[in-house]
Amino acid sequence: MTRLSVNVNKIAVLRNSRGGHEPDVVRAARTCLDAGAHGITVHPRPDARHIREDDVHALAALCGEYEVEFNLEGNPFAPPRPDYPGFIALCRAVRPAQATLVPDDDGQITSDHGFDFDNDIPALTPLVAELKSLGCRISLFADAGHPAIARAGECGAERIELYTGPFAEGHARGDSGPLAICTDAARRARAAGLAINAGHDLSQDNLGDFLRMVPGVEEVSIGHALIGEALYAGLTDTVRAYLDCIASAQG
Numbered sequence: 001m002t003r004l005s006v007n008v009n010k011i012a013v014l015r016n017s018r019g020g021h022e023p024d025v026v027r028a029a030r031t032c033l034d035a036g037a038h039g040i041t042v043h044p045r046p047d048a049r050h051i052r053e054d055d056v057h058a059l060a061a062l063c064g065e066y067e068v069e070f071n072l073e074g075n076p077f078a079p080p081r082p083d084y085p086g087f088i089a090l091c092r093a094v095r096p097a098q099a100t101l102v103p104d105d106d107g108q109i110t111s112d113h114g115f116d117f118d119n120d121i122p123a124l125t126p127l128v129a130e131l132k133s134l135g136c137r138i139s140l141f142a143d144a145g146h147p148a149i150a151r152a153g154e155c156g157a158e159r160i161e162l163y164t165g166p167f168a169e170g171h172a173r174g175d176s177g178p179l180a181i182c183t184d185a186a187r188r189a190r191a192a193g194l195a196i197n198a199g200h201d202l203s204q205d206n207l208g209d210f211l212r213m214v215p216g217v218e219e220v221s222i223g224h225a226l227i228g229e230a231l232y233a234g235l236t237d238t239v240r241a242y243l244d245c246i247a248s249a250q251g
């Protein structure tokens with residue numbers, strides 16, 4: 001069965017919009033784990049726009065408490081900044097069960113491409129070796145359509161994470177082409193000995209179709225849609241709780 005790792009970046013977006021501690025990222029992650037999620041994912045960005053260094057430490061401790069996977073995402077080549085020690089430094093500090101390497105540029109709104117396996121392998125190899133020596137499993141963010149996707153393991157990585165943004169866009173417009181590309185990419189990568197993760201813009205609307213057509217996915221990491229959907233699913237009870245609160249106070 002595919003494992004669900006919930007990405008809680010968006011909880012931190014909300015928190016940071018006001019400063020302070022609410023909504024509490026650790027409480028949200030705990031709620032997800034209590035609900036049965038198999039792990040927690042975060043992607044601290046160098047501009048610290050959502051997840052910060054202290055969140056990474058707190059969430060690593062939480063995942064240790066629950067004995068579940070902590071999946072830390074980031075660009076291993078991005079230089080440190082005053083508010084961001086760098087991805088490798090974070091991994092050295094918290095030793096996540098899985099390190100997902102993503103070649104995102106500074107200032108990107110979100111991740112939108114994977115590695116170029118024809119050119120990036122030599123630079124990745126020593127970093128992957130160091131991360132593996134820390135006990136991390138390594139997954140590389142990958143464009144399903146990259147012709148050399150099967151080469152991802154040459155740097156020592158055990159998994160790829162299929163970038164599912166193009167699939168999600170295709171799904172929304174009724175185009176099954178990107179899904180077929182994912183199916184083929186997973187087949188080629190698995191034949192080369194890689195295990196398959198997937199993520200980006202997966203949602204309740206598209207996840208079932210993805211998993212039916214891309215068999216054997218080890219893990220999906222989902223944040224944006226899941227947190228957005230939770231606003232609706234959790235809102236009814238929350239509004240009733242406020243009405244009850246007003247009624248009891250004034251009743």
Ligand SMILES: CC(=O)[C@@H](O)[C@H](O)COP(=O)(O)O
Pocket residue numbers: 007009010042043045073102109110111141199200201223
């Ligand atoms: C690696 C990846 O696919 C991203 O989806 C990422 O984890 C999301 O990051 P943001 O929440 O910053 O968009």
Ligand SMILES: NCC(=O)COP(=O)(O)O
Pocket residue numbers: 007041073161198199200201202221222223224225226
């Ligand atoms: N690796 C993908 C991830 O963690 C979540 O992506 P999204 O669901 O926020 O698009």
